[in-house]
Amino acid sequence: MRKQTLDKRLLVGGAIDIVINIWPLRFLFALLFITYTAKISGQDSLGIKPTYQYSLLELSQLKTITGSIKEVKVNKSPSNITVVTAKMIEDRGYQTLVDICQDIPGFDFMLYNEGNGEYPTHSMNRGIGEVGNSEILVMVDGIIQNNISFNWSSLWTFENMLIDIERIEIVHGPGSVIYGAQALTGIIHFITKSNQERIIVKPFFGSYKTRGADVLVGTKIGESAHFSLALHTLYSDGDKGLNRYDPGEYFKEKRYPVYFTKDYNYDGDLLYNQPNTSYGGKAIPEGFNTSQTSFAIRSKLQLKKSTLGFFYNDYLRGYGPTIVSYEYDLTDKENTTHYRTFHAYFNNNAPLSDKLQLNSSVVFRGTNIIPDGGFKYLYRFPNLRKSYGAYAYQGYIEERLDWNVNERNDFSLGLKASLSRKSDRVVSLGDYPSNKYSTSSSWDEAVKDDGSLNVPKAYPVFNVSEVALFGLWNKQWKQLSYSLGLRYDYSSEFGNIFNPRMTFDYHPSDYFGTKLLFGKAFRQPSIFELVNEFRGNPNLIPEKIYTSELQLRSLLFNEKLSLKTNFYLSVIDDRIGKVNDPTSLSGERFENIERMTITGMSFDLNRQLHKYIRYNVNYNFIVGLDNNEIYTINRTAKHKLNAGLNTVLFKERIIGDMRMNWVGKRKAPDENVWINTYEGGYAPSYLKFNMALSYKLSPNLKFQFVVNNLFDEQFYGIGRETGSAFADDYHHESNINPDGLIPAYHPQPGRTFLINITWEQPSNMITKAWDKI
Structure with missing residues (x-):
């Protein structure tokens, strides 16, 4: 017993x-x-919607513009769109686009809020993406944000602000028929707030001396004008990577090399195998620079049918865990990368008649890499810094004629022309570049066996002209609609390309619908891929994708449960990758390589349990296909599951929000020797929780406490590119420069805290002051 x-x-x-x-x-x-x-x-009535502001029915009927140019409801858009509202951003305590996209099906991150060294990101979408992720298009109010020379997507981390964002529209799948190049796997579109008459001040502070503030001012000017101004500033020491999960010891317990393979003396003579008398054999400081400094300003003036806008950001950050600490000085305070970008635009909507409208845009923008940081080697040139600089500018005009034929039939015809001034990266050793297009100390000259320091070199500048013509026709019946689109692009870089799109949508009611989508999109080769002296190939043609997709959606149980399921198949042609080439300086070159086929599915469920309680769950499954055989895509989890819970308590004074991200194991490339040796070829899965708790102290003042990685999960992002560095090969005496510069993985932060204090009030006092003037 x-x-x-x-x-x-x-x-x-x-x-x-x-x-x-x-x-x-x-x-x-x-x-x-x-x-x-x-x-x-x-079960209370859903007449009041304190959870995320909108009911599930209203969320499905939010007006969007990204998939169709003109405003159309989410559930009837000719694209697969996820909308993230301002209230979701606020309640969940999101700080960056990386935070947001971790909760969205389809996204994988190799590095997270620390970016990717000299690249702005290394993320993937629907199994596709490389360093910089130039396969996805990022826009703000219709203005392209991707790097002009290198096509990299941007605004992923702290260079952007969210305080003035009305919503974010994320298009899953091809978008080139409207927006052209880089909309290969999707579009991320930030829509800023309009006609806001309020002042918001939001200081914040948190772990590792993080502090900063966001400010938004919106006010009327007279009877017909409106002005808004948003400011963002942030500084953080970062955690320096000291306590992160590092099982292979890439960033700890290493010693300085006992000699330098190459060094320059004070007379500029190149010396070989010089002893490291100062540090040889001593312990290398552990960790890596994770500091962040950012400033951004965004404003717009709206007058009747016209808008004048401006955006500027300056962002300096540490390299983080992007390169190995036993070959590079990762703890140096100048181990940083620096971006500075801007755009200015003028939009005008001119009605020509009751049914015709002309939309005109003029845009000028710049994307710059400022060469005031970089990194030092530990095994060569110990007193010299390698830095990158690049400056590019672009101007374009776009005219679009919208013809509202009748209530159920509309047509758009667009023309876009652009001029771009692009350049390859200027790479320096020692002195920083003296101007935008040259360096006084050329890297590739200084590292030659017979090279010398401080050799000036001018980098070529490329003037690129592009023109595009597109048409989009939308037809609506009672229960069926379709959208047909075609775009032609010409570029002096790559020639001509056509991209079609077709969507058929059957929606017998607001509670059920199905879409069948087909689209083609392209990514153009970058200046680096075309002309770089180490790997460039001027014969590259655009990378193309063909995606077919089926969507099923429903709204059930008295509008208290919504479900959206998508199945998709993508074929990527002429992928741009690297192949071996013994004639190249690097031993490899860029080339259009073999076809790739990807298939996947996702579902997104939202449940309103009570007017004060809502939860959501989404799941993503994705694999590659090769001769009808399924395989796991490198660096992408086959299975991912996200969930979230939003609750409103005590007469809406307290809002609690919790989110969960479970990411399945991720396959490492064959070149990633450490993971293939010690982890069976797969980076381990991880489960991470984030929490935000908001308390309204008064109608104008709110306090929010945010905890990221609530249970201090130890995890890492899989190594970018090949991740081929093998830490076991390093020895400070016998092997000071082993193969590979990218670690097998990138350790991620543990638990962090953030406090937001938000003060808000109407801006009528500004309006009254303006009226007196």
Whole structure:
């Protein structure tokens, strides 16, 4: 009897232990408990929507513009769109686009809010992406933000601000028929607030001496004008990477090399194999620079049918864990990369008649890499810094004629022409470049065996002209609509390309619908891929994708449950990758390589349990296909699951929001020797929770406490590019320069805290002051 009692106790104790210690079960248990308590408290009317501001029906009917140019409801857009509203951004305590996209199906990150060294990001979308992720297009109010020379997407981390964002429209799938190059796997479109008459001041501070502030001022000017101004500033020491999960010891327990393979003396003579008398054999400081400094300003003036806007950002950050610490000085305070970008634009909407409207845009923008940072080697040139600089500018005009034929039929015809001044990166060793297009100390000259320091070199500048013509026709019946689009692009870089799109949408009611989508899109080769002396290939042609997609959507249980499911198949042709080339300076070159086929599915569920409780769950499955055989795509999780819970308590004074990200194991490339040796070829899965708790102190003042990585999960992003560095090969005496410069993985932060204090009030006092003037 005692043994049976003991067995029962062990069984019960084991069950309790499982519930307590397995994180997914914790979350599901919490959902079940909240569901039960919501049911016994009664089902209130959804006439008031305190959770995320909108009811599920209203969310499905939000007006969007990215997929169709003109305003159209989300559920009837000719694209697969996810909308992130300002209230979601606020309640969830999001700071960056990386934070947001971790909760969206389809996105994978190799590095997260630390970017990717000299690149702005290394993320993937629907199994496609490389350093910089130039396969996705990022826009602000219709203005392209991708790097002009290198096509990299931007605004992923702290160089952007979210305080003035009305919503973010994320298009999943090809978008080139309207927006041209780089809309290969999708579009991320920031829509800023309009006609806001209020002042918001939001100081914040958190872990690792993080502090900053966001400010938004919006006011009327006279009877017909409106002005808004948003400011953002942030500084953080970062955690310096000291306590992050580093199982392969890429960033700790290493010693300085005992000699330098190459060095320059004070007379400028190149010396070989010189002893490291100062530090040889001593311990290298652990960790890496994770500091962040950013400033951004965005403004716009709206007058009747015209808008004049401006955006500027300056962003300096540490390299983070992007290169290995035993070959490079990663703790140096100048181990940084510096971006500075801007755009200015003028838009005008001119009605020509009751049915015709002409939309005109003039844009000028710049994307610059400022060469006042860089990194030092530990095994050569110990007193000299390698830095990157690049400056590019672009101007374009766009004219679009919209013809509203009747209530159910409309047509748009667009013309865009642009001129770009592009340049390859200026790479210096020692002195920083003296101007935008040359360097006084050329890297490629200084590293030659017979090279010399401080050799000036001018980098070529490329003037590129492009023109595009597109048409889009939308037809609506009672229960069926279709959208047909075609775009022609010509570029002096790559020639001509056509991109079609077709969408058929059957929607018998607001509660059920299905879409069939087909689209083609392209990514143009970058200046670096075309002309760089180490790997460039001037014969590259654009990378292309063909995507077919089926969407099913429904709204059930008296508008309290919404479900969207998507199935897609993508074929990528003429992918731009690297191949071996012994005639190249680097031993490899860029080339259009073999076709790739990807298939996947996602579902997104939202459940309104009570007018004060809502949760959401989304899941993503993605694999590659090769001769009808399924395989796991490098650096992409086959399975990902996200969930979130939003609750409103105490007469809407307290808002609690919790989110979960479970990312399955990710396959490492064959070149990633460490993961293939020690992790069986796959980076481990991870489960991460984030929490935001908001308390309204008064109608004008709110306090928010944000915890990221709540349970201090130890995890890492898989190594960018090949991740071929193998830490075990390094020895400070016998092998000071092993193969590979990219670590097998990138350790990510543990638990961090952030406090936001938001003060808000109407801006009528500014309006009254203006009226007196």
